[in-house]
Amino acid sequence: xxLSRRQLLSGFAAASVIAAAGPALATETPRWSPGLxxxxxxxxxxxxxxxxxxxxxxxxxxxxxxxxPGWFRYADSATGHWFDGDGFVQRFAIEDGRAxxxxxxxxxxxxxLEQREQRIVMxxxxxxGDRNAAIEGPDSxxxxxxxxxxxxxxxxxxxxxxSPTRMDPRSLAxxxxxxxxxxxxxxxxxxxxxxxxxxxxxxLGIYGDRCIVWRLSPNGAVEDAQIIQLPTRxxxxxxxxxxRHLIIPLQPWIHDRMTAPMVDGFTWHGDQPxxxxxxxxxxxxxxxxxxxxxxxxxxxxxAWEDADGAIRFDLCASANADFVTHQARSMITQETxxxxxxxxxxxxxxxxxxxxxxxxxxxxEFPQTDRRRQGRxxxxxxxxxxxxxxxxxxxxxxxxxYAEHDFGADQMVQEHLFVTKPGRTNERDAWLxxxxxxxxxxxTELHVFDAAGxxxxxIATWRSPYRAPLGFHSxxxxx
Numbered sequence: 001x002x003l004s005r006r007q008l009l010s011g012f013a014a015a016s017v018i019a020a021a022g023p024a025l026a027t028e029t030p031r032w033s034p035g036l037x038x039x040x041x042x043x044x045x046x047x048x049x050x051x052x053x054x055x056x057x058x059x060x061x062x063x064x065x066x067x068x069p070g071w072f073r074y075a076d077s078a079t080g081h082w083f084d085g086d087g088f089v090q091r092f093a094i095e096d097g098r099a100x101x102x103x104x105x106x107x108x109x110x111x112x113l114e115q116r117e118q119r120i121v122m123x124x125x126x127x128x129g130d131r132n133a134a135i136e137g138p139d140s141x142x143x144x145x146x147x148x149x150x151x152x153x154x155x156x157x158x159x160x161x162x163s164p165t166r167m168d169p170r171s172l173a174x175x176x177x178x179x180x181x182x183x184x185x186x187x188x189x190x191x192x193x194x195x196x197x198x199x200x201x202x203x204l205g206i207y208g209d210r211c212i213v214w215r216l217s218p219n220g221a222v223e224d225a226q227i228i229q230l231p232t233r234x235x236x237x238x239x240x241x242x243x244r245h246l247i248i249p250l251q252p253w254i255h256d257r258m259t260a261p262m263v264d265g266f267t268w269h270g271d272q273p274x275x276x277x278x279x280x281x282x283x284x285x286x287x288x289x290x291x292x293x294x295x296x297x298x299x300x301x302x303a304w305e306d307a308d309g310a311i312r313f314d315l316c317a318s319a320n321a322d323f324v325t326h327q328a329r330s331m332i333t334q335e336t337x338x339x340x341x342x343x344x345x346x347x348x349x350x351x352x353x354x355x356x357x358x359x360x361x362x363x364x365e366f367p368q369t370d371r372r373r374q375g376r377x378x379x380x381x382x383x384x385x386x387x388x389x390x391x392x393x394x395x396x397x398x399x400x401x402y403a404e405h406d407f408g409a410d411q412m413v414q415e416h417l418f419v420t421k422p423g424r425t426n427e428r429d430a431w432l433x434x435x436x437x438x439x440x441x442x443x444t445e446l447h448v449f450d451a452a453g454x455x456x457x458x459i460a461t462w463r464s465p466y467r468a469p470l471g472f473h474s475x476x477x478x479x
Contacts, residue, residue, distance in 0.1 A: 043104035049462035056097040056460040061479035064092040068471030069145040081126020082328040087145030099462040106144040107174035126263040137186040138162035146191035147473035152219040158191040194241040240303035240313040250275040253321045290355040301367040304377045309351030316342035341386040366415040394454045403455040410440035428452040444468040
């Protein structure tokens with residue numbers, strides 16, 4: 001029996017789930033938690049990581065940052081959903097063939113309040129919270145727990161529903177919430193901004209059937225912010241940008257009633273299409289809506305435009321929203337369950353209004369592409385296998401080739417990023433840099449692959465002296 005990533009996530013503390021995998025795992029695999037709760041730890045001071053195997057390329061130098069929820073419970077209360085834990089940002093620094101790790105919780109108003117009271121107070125996506133909580137706006141609840149990006153000299157920790165939180169990229173000290181503009185304070189700024197090769201930043205903020213479209217300079221200054229009407233309400237976690245268009249996928253998981261927690265106000269409308277809103281970057285009134293069969297997604301890759309005007313973008317799609325409504329909750333309640341895996345697909349939006357899906361037959365999540373090609377044609381996308389928790393895959397859309405590496409049954413693979421080799425321009429002239437959680441060793445490991453030889457395994461692997469929380473999303477900064 002193969003233990004899928006989603007099964008293992010949902011059963012993180014249930015020995016019965018691990019035992020069900022058979023003798024290869026059995027009960028000798030240690031129990032683990034996705035966070036650092038109920039421990040007197042605010043983070044990890046910088047420490048060296050031990051080189052386990054291989055040798056890092058001398059030309060590889062920079063910092064890999066990760067963010068994700070890392071604190072979920074106190075003695076008498078817990079969050080109601082994986083998505084609501086306090087943000088924990090990690091820094092992996094690689095230089096001269098060595099690696100160092102550090103990590104800190106984002107010092108948000110929410111975390112300060114709850115640490116002081118030693119209980120969950122603020123509501124969240126799947127957490128009811130205290131009905132008497134003093135909420136001044138979205139940033140009162142801001143967990144800063146989903147993604148990170150480098151903006152100028154700062155590191156921004158991102159959440160779905162409010163402002164970025166500024167951090168020092170070296171010390172990981174929290175510098176405070178960053179309202180993007182005084183008159184737009186606390187407006188949503190999603191955790192998946194898109195950065196063009198020239199450094200310009202695009203992002204969305206979804207609220208109901210409306211959306212704010214952000215355009216920022218490379219240093220984070222607001223160049224433009226416009227509110228547009230969406231053709232339907234939808235849960236939008238990720239989106240895509242091509243050279244000339246903004247692509248907003250609108251799945252039929254719709255927030256159609258106000259209740260607490262928020263997730264309970266969403267309904268899956270499987271009889272409705274999966275719509276894709278395409279906007280001209282220079283004129284948002286120049287728009288087109290495409291339709292595809294109903295499906296659910298969290299993450300896209302990047303988009304590009306063919307010579308004939310067709311727009312292509314990849315995403316990881318599943319049949320329904322059961323993971324977010326059930327299994328992401330069961331990670332906290334310690335129940336078990338199983339939901340459908342997500343398939344890597346390529347959406348093709350033709351200039352004549354037709355839309356179709358190109359299926360890969362490969363299953364996974366957290367798609368990553370070469371970010372220096374943002375909005376431009378490319379072939380490769382990496383994914384974390386969604387049916388076998390231990391595998392990293394690399395898909396080539398042009399050739400159909402698929403390469404993968406299996407880390408072994410005890411490893412939980414996380415997002416791996418493309419890092420450009422100095423002076424190179426070919427897509428395959430890159431490294432893939434990412435992290436795994438080794439459940440047997442109770443340790444976090446850092447890996448480097450050559451993108452041209454993923455199936456050959458890592459060319460370098462380091463291990464930290466401790467286990468850090470699982471993360472969601474990452475970014476890379478060259479030295």
